[in-house]
Structures are given as C-alpha cells and as structure tokens.
Amino acid sequence: MRRLGFGAMHLTADPAVARRAVELGVNLIDTAFLYGGGANEELLAEALYPYPAGLLLTTKVGVARTGPQGEWKLDGRPSVLREQVDQALRRLRVDRIELLQLHRIDPDTPLADQVGTLRDLRDEGKIARIGLSEVTVAQLAEARAIVDVASVQNRYNLLDREHEPVLEACERAGIAFLPWRPVAAGDSGKRAEISTVAAQTGATATQIALAWLLARSPVILPIPGTARIDHLEENLAAERIRLTEAQLALLDRSAE
Template sequence: MTMRGTLPDRCGTFTIGGHAITRLGLGTAQMSASGVWSHPKDAAEAARVLQEAIDLGVNLIDVAESSGPFDYEELIVRALSPFPEDLLLMIKGGLLRSPEGQWEPVPRPSFLRKQIETRLWYLKLNRVPLFQLHGFSPNAPIADQIGLLTDMQREGKIGQIGLAEVTLAELEEARKYAEIATVQAEYNLINRAADPLLDYAEAANIGFIPWLPLATGALASQDGPLAEMARRRSVTPAQLALAWLLKRSPAMLPTPGTLSLQHLNDNVSAVDIPLTATEVGDLDRLTAEP
C-alpha cells in the first residue's frame, strides 16, 4: 500500500462541533486486562499506543465508563496531557454497575450529572469535548435526560452530545431537544442490523461510530470469512473489515481498540486500501447471513 499525505488527507474527516475529526479513531476497551471493567492490562504499553496514535494523526479517542472505574481517564491524562488542541475525547457514560456486575441506566438525571463531573475531575478538564449517553433510562423522560445534557452544555461542561445504543425512534425524539453530534451502535460486516440508523445518521450529518467494528476479532481471524480475500490483497482481514466500514458511509467513524503498536499501525494503514465496487459486493456476500 502506498501512503500519501497526512491521515486526514488519506481517510478524510468528519466535522463535529466545528472540528475536523479523522474518520479513523482509537478505542480503549481492548486495553483492558479482562475485557470489561478492569484496569489496563499493561498501562505503559497502553500509553505508548495512545501516544503513537496521536503521532499518526488520530484525533478521536473513545473511552467508556464500562471499561473500568476511571483507570482509563487517568491513563489518558498521563499519556497525552497536555492534550493536543485538535484532539476530540469521546466520553461515554450513563450506566451504573451493580455489585453483581450488571449494568443499569442511571436512575435519575442528577446521577448523570455527578457522573460527568467526576469524569471531568479525573481528566483534569473543565469540559468534556463529546459526551455520549449510553442509552436512555426508562426511569425518566427522554426530554429530561437530554435536558440535563443541554443544561451542562450551557454551563460549558459538555461540548457536543452523542448517543449510544439507542433506537432510531429514540434518536429522532432526542433531536427534538438538542443537536446530536454522534450516534454509536454495534455494526460490522457480520452484523448490519443498524443499517437504518446509519443511513439516518448519514442523511442528518450525524457521525456514526460502529461498536465492535471487527466483531470481537471474528473478522480479524486468519481463518475467518475475510482471510482468503486478504491473502489475495496482501493485507490483513482486520484491514479489509475496516476498509469496508470506511467505504460504507462518509459518516462512518470506526474506533478500533488495541494494546499493540503493530495492530494500531495496521489499523491506520487500512485507510489506504482502495475497494472496488466488485470487491465491496464480494465482501457483502462473504459475510451475509445464510
């Protein structure tokens, strides 16, 4: 693959809150020691991955409360502070973890406020650049939950508002009360159930962040559905899966996670893989449900 120009030149950008964001970002979930709600497996290596991502031109980093109890906010501060001016930190919250390890939506908007303010404290920031609400609580009207976020916007504590794990109807309802910058849902070559949400987001100029872009590694496997085509193209299966996502929509903003510098560089190189219409069709058929 021939790499020409900076990462924004190579993969394109998507504008969020007036800032041009690289269409390939970095997630932190795969840095966990146990896959969820755990400290980073190797904090020093995680810091190197974060720093390398910035050096490569990535300026969208995704961190969720469900990865761990503030370990990742502290990691990001240690690795990247002072933050680059063009960096967009996407912080996802809105859930509470029970002693049994179950996740439930916060019971009241006031809990959400406390959660956001605590994340700000750990990040040593006055404002969350992009806050994504991790689903709506059934205990309060959508208007009240979005209202809390718009209140915090006016206070300067939130820059942009995003939503994760919501239905199309919920997204449409939320847009009655606030400008929604991004939406996140599980989406990859194997699982395309969120196609209607993606198409709506693209039409409304809302960034779409695919959760599990590599289907928890199934699409990256050397004996998976993309392996043969990857060998023919002299690329990795993961690179093909990411190239397909970037081709699928200009609103697509994958944030694959890794604790490997090699995988990070491989992921970023996926932006340089051109796919023909025939190849896109072949990929669609390879991964289509029977």
C-alpha cells in the same frame, strides 16, 4: 476528524498505545466511565495531558454501580449524569468535554430527562457536543427533538449490520456514526468473501473489515481498540486500502 479513531477500552496500565495513536495522527479517542469506573479516563489523562491541539477525547456516562448489590446498571437519572460529567471533567483535566455520549438509554428514566440533562450541561459550558450510544431510529428522533445530536455509537461491522437503519438515519442527518466493535474479532478471517479480498489486496481480514466500513458511508468513523502497538498500526494502515466496486459487492454478501 481523521476517519479512524481509537477505542481506549482495552488499554491496560501501560498507556504507550494511546501515545502511539496520537503520534500516528489519530485525533479521536473514545473512553467511558464504565471502563474501570473512571480509571480509563485517568489513564488517558496521565498519558496524553497536556493534550495536543485538535485531539478530541470523547467519554460516556449513564452506567453506574447503583444496582441492588452495587453492580453496574443503566442509570440515566439527572443527578447521576451530572455527577459523572463533573467527575469526568476532573479526571480528564479539562474544563469542557468536547463530545459527551450517553452510554445507553436508561429504560427506567424518561429519555427526555436524560437528554435534557445533557442539554443543560451543554448550556452550562461543561459539554460542547452530545452523542448517543446503542439507540434505535425512534430514540434518535426523540432525542433530536430535544437537542442537537452530534454522534451515534452503535454496534456495527461487516458481519453485524443490525443497526443499518440507524446508520441510514445518521447519513440523512449528517450525524457521525462511530461503530463500536467495528471488527468481528475472530470471525472476519473465516468468511470466504473476506479472505478472498484480503488475498487480492495483500491485507489482513481486520484491515479489510475496516476498509469496508470506511467505504460504506462518509459519516462512519470506526474506533477500533487494542492494547498492542502492532495491532494499532495494522488498523490504521486500513485507511490506505481502496476497495474496488467488485470487491465491495463481494464483501456485502458476507453478512448474508
């Protein structure tokens, strides 16, 4: 996969940004049922179908409007997961979802039931690979005892490294780590260390934050999202930035 993907959560009724991402060589696009109750999946299909060879669309299930008042809640019951996967196949116009991620672990449903359902769906040919989102090291280990885990999508960026242990676990196991919120929006440019490196390289603070992620670990595949083509192009240009050891050491201190 290309090291920088595209998070589709912010897409509006105009899918031009998604089309431009593919034109620029992005081959990993992340969506979820939660994003508009499936509307985001439909938007991507309308924009990109028939999909170009090599494009991986990943979606997420496990959040549903099943709260007492019809509100969104974590819901990993096997029947809900199965229904959401079937709906995603229809909306995305595919026979198999190449990467299906569990959006969150539902604390009211045994993890083995949630992951076991995704394993069964994989065995039925509806899913190719299984991923998890917002998990702990212990949850990742428990899930891996049941099924192969291809990816983990946890919150992680230059200024927020709470899930460093999970990243390290992914590195040891060769699991792709897709940080959501890969840029601390509005905060990166306020840190002196980031501003200094940005000035040295002629880059923006956002680009420095993405370049740091790419240098941090080979298993990291950031998925920055935007609704603007200029921001998309700015993000992808971060791949060309090569940070020196001194710059990386300076940036590492920005989270202290």
